[in-house]
Amino acid sequence: MRFFSDNAASVHPRVWEALKAADAGDTAYDGDALSARLDAAFAEMFGTECAALWVATGTAANCLALAALCPPHGGIVCHREAHIEVDEGGAPGFYTHGAKLLLAEGVGAKLTPQSIAALIDPIRDDVHQVQPHALSLTQASEYGRVYTPVEIAELAAFAKARGLALHVDGARFANAVASLDCAPLDACRGAAALSFGCVKNGGMNAEALVLFEPSLADVVRYRRKRAGHLQSKGRFLAAQLLAMLEGDQGQPLWLANARAANAAAQEIAAACGNRLLHPVEINELFVSLAPAEAAALRAQGFDFYDWPAPAGAPGAARLVTAWNARAGDVAALTRAIASL
Amino acid sequence: MRFFSDNAASVHPRVWEALKAADAGDTAYDGDALSARLDAAFAEMFGTECAALWVATGTAANCLALAALCPPHGGIVCHREAHIEVDEGGAPGFYTHGAKLLLAEGVGAKLTPQSIAALIDPIRDDVHQVQPHALSLTQASEYGRVYTPVEIAELAAFAKARGLALHVDGARFANAVASLDCAPLDACRGAAALSFGCVKNGGMNAEALVLFEPSLADVVRYRRKRAGHLQSKGRFLAAQLLAMLEGDQGQPLWLANARAANAAAQEIAAACGNRLLHPVEINELFVSLAPAEAAALRAQGFDFYDWPAPAGAPGAARLVTAWNARAGDVAALTRAIASL
């Protein structure tokens, strides 16, 4: 019973169907009929004009966005524990040609205008110091925390006032929207670019880079090719994204899948009580767990990541539920934790 | 009836089967059971030790290889019409951090030791001039010409003598081997790295970067991640590659598909006579075609690329056959050309 991550889960049946339906030959690269529908499909989802490009990974989506928003000599503000800082193998440095990540603080890996100001206000406005050009938020954050529409609005206003272009890393954006129960745009309003994750949410290997300043798309298209991310049979990526956006009983697949994953996490959370290191808002749980307890769970067949234990905790673990979390597995884990 | 390119063709049924079979969750990235089999599978194919990494595109495969073989301040010898020079949107410059492509001549986009020497011998051995560090060949070439095992051996010996690491861009390596009817290794012996193409040959979105100097793999793995090419569900790329290598009636899929595409091209070639601008050795035909003739073919439902006409030709076209070329379409085109 795997609670490692959502990023290795199976592909949703409707995504498989879309892939098969895309098999017939079409124009290569992004000249196919499916890719041509992406801009309109995402504009409808967000209720605003945008351009949407497929790429194979969240790393590529994030880094193409950052490179479009920050020059090589500039800096990008992000949280000290942001995925782009901690877990992307230096990809931002590669794509931006050496721009600097500027690291701000914040509870639950969430930034605030105050924490950003504390970082950037002391930067001297001279050529000896890297100047901030962009701001990158993770929605939901690396600890599964969501920014509310009000928080997003405040951060976007702050970014605008400071001349920082706003990027949102939305590897689990769907889960955040499901949690917030808001319009998708309200979860990222003011962003110039959003990495809209699908792979963790039932896709195979397609993510969407959504550009709310469509003029960025021209440059990003060249850079996508230059990064080796323009696939010949791009229709298979477009098909996945379109399948995600398509509705069934009034609910698009991305939202249905995210709700399912979130619900499973809530079920487990109910059993965790004081073990919870962070409020559970999406499909990730960070729990205090002594080594012996972790071993006991593993002995019962549950797999998950150990996590660095915060001060005062005997140990910690990260549990992640996916769109296809099986009710029996979730119930079993819930019982097992309650019985520790 | 599409003769545009092989790079948008359908995915082979056995690849589809392999994809479906890989759906069950497994470890993310390249920690899955299928990815773990790649090194051995390619070692068996080539009869020599190697490391094999999946990536989504030939551009990424080529450029990861070049970056591993040439420092940023160095140069990579390739043909003036090489794909890496002409058609990859500057990706080599991105991946290598600005290394220089040094452009040599050669009939049919094929290099020779003589043409390379003519380029690099005049380079002064001082810091003002970019020094050659690597050699990149395309097997088969951009005009569908193959290097024979003897030619490969000569070029590899030359490269070794000059201290040039050898890369082979094998976007249509399968077609080249099918044409040469040789052991795969003989078509690239001496190479440090081979981009082994699968997408044009019945795959969906997986290419193999084969490293015959396995120690390169450690660095390339870090750079693959850094380039955003480490996919979460890498098992789907591994599955495609393994399906390509698996045999049916003693013939691996890559070879069967390449033979089918080559055979279709030969059938068409037989009708082209003096129109052929290059000998047809794989699945590409470059033909002299006056604008009115091209229009006539298109009026009959045949699609293909116009090509820059060489001196003396009234116009030109490129015709490409794919693994799934339909006999009826091929016969129809053959008749149509014969009737021009």
Next chain:
Amino acid sequence: MRFFSDNAASVHPRVWEALKAADAGDTAYDGDALSARLDAAFAEMFGTECAALWVATGTAANCLALAALCPPHGGIVCHREAHIEVDEGGAPGFYTHGAKLLLAEGVGAKLTPQSIAALIDPIRDDVHQVQPHALSLTQASEYGRVYTPVEIAELAAFAKARGLALHVDGARFANAVASLDCAPLDACRGAAALSFGCVKNGGMNAEALVLFEPSLADVVRYRRKRAGHLQSKGRFLAAQLLAMLEGDQGQPLWLANARAANAAAQEIAAACGNRLLHPVEINELFVSLAPAEAAALRAQGFDFYDWPAPAGAPGAARLVTAWNARAGDVAALTRAIASL
């Protein structure tokens, strides 16, 4: 008697004086009083608004300009024999983060609108091909040829029409202006950036990067620092440049020095007759010279570079005169060549 190059010649006495006068401590970097005068001094020289930054080398001046005018995924048109292509150790690739030099043809290393159009017109407007963003001319060219004001105007108009930002590599711009006997601006009118060479013309180690679009200066100042070219005691570079611009008897030093060098070249040219491989317009001579003749000259104490012999020539040499060419040496070389 050295006719190798002008780039190792002594420093002019007035430059020495200016250096000594700058010795007293002042604000570091470019915060000193001399650096603060540069913009105005160059604006007066050119009769138009501009920003001027000192750097230590022509390579840095050229490459900072190119990086400001062309994005990493773009291309820069230059002559096949341009210094930035042939002799700067790949520095443009470093500074531009891998932008591509696109190589055009032209007699005497001079470009024309026609030769540029022949190069760029066939470039497909798609992401697979690197698109031209900038044009770099060398005034005077690598063969010592000057672009007339009319030629400059035509090229600038062509560049503007094609959306190409114009850079002028003026390592010997002073010699070109002296040769043309025109207003300095007429020798580069339309350029966004000019590398104005001083080192070859009596300076020690300061070149000026003149930006005719002053808004570029903000970015270039950051990039200059980032490239390690912001010197602590920048006043010593500013002092050199200001000394060059200062007049004596109505003639600025840069012009007086260039005229002296050009005149020496003309004296030698008069003895060369049919040996001249290119018209002599500045302070460089390219002459046909058989190996035995070269040896004879060297035996008499003349030093110079051998040069690749063009077709039909038994051998070739490059002779360069500097601002401090001694009359006796020049006369001796003139006699020696005449006597061959």
Next chain:
Amino acid sequence: MRFFSDNAASVHPRVWEALKAADAGDTAYDGDALSARLDAAFAEMFGTECAALWVATGTAANCLALAALCPPHGGIVCHREAHIEVDEGGAPGFYTHGAKLLLAEGVGAKLTPQSIAALIDPIRDDVHQVQPHALSLTQASEYGRVYTPVEIAELAAFAKARGLALHVDGARFANAVASLDCAPLDACRGAAALSFGCVKNGGMNAEALVLFEPSLADVVRYRRKRAGHLQSKGRFLAAQLLAMLEGDQGQPLWLANARAANAAAQEIAAACGNRLLHPVEINELFVSLAPAEAAALRAQGFDFYDWPAPAGAPGAARLVTAWNARAGDVAALTRAIASL
């Protein structure tokens, strides 16, 4: 009376003499007789084989070293307040093609094996995290603290054990050696590369990059050219460095100048008492100073930098003495501080 920095001070008379003596023409770039003597001169200074290259700035020296010691996908450990992190405008990102600075803690901007281990031990050995490849120390540190020979030996042993190549940023290395009164090598033993500062110590615009692994020099020479730091009249940089190394009364100029600057700092320090925020070991003083006190000093004609005040201090200032500190100015400042 300027106590801003040592980096804008006048040039020492013996350096001026050496510059003038180098004026006569010689071979360009680093082919001149003076540049040819550098390796041997520094080998004698350090008592060990090395290669020494001139560059114009400490930024260039540091970054060429870092790029030689760390691949683009790697990380370089340095102190959170290291100059390369804080004050070089992102130059390390440019030169290393995006390698990451990994920031460790330590009192007085000094690192220890323990503080480095605390940073790097938690780094997972996988491709998602940037792996450390190099360690950069600043001798003396950004707060004017010196590493003793024992500390250097411990750090070098630690670096070696962890596979980290060692770089020493020695912008004020001379002051550190003067303070330690040790053999120069003992202040950096184990380093692969040392940036040996001269500009702050009486030079005009030459720093030495000393490579204790001389095989690195081949690559660095290419990269120096590529970075636009190979000056035509390199003899003027070599001349400065050689003047610094030459002795007078048994004491090389670099040591005499550093001792003079350090002594002036000690004189001021004696008046500072509890104001000192860090022990004064070289020529920098960090003092607690209330705004009104700072204003009072400035009203008396003393110039210096404000500095971020640490917790508990009403304000702070940095005072720097240079090789040419005038006894009268130093005494006046000493009295003025004592009288506050």
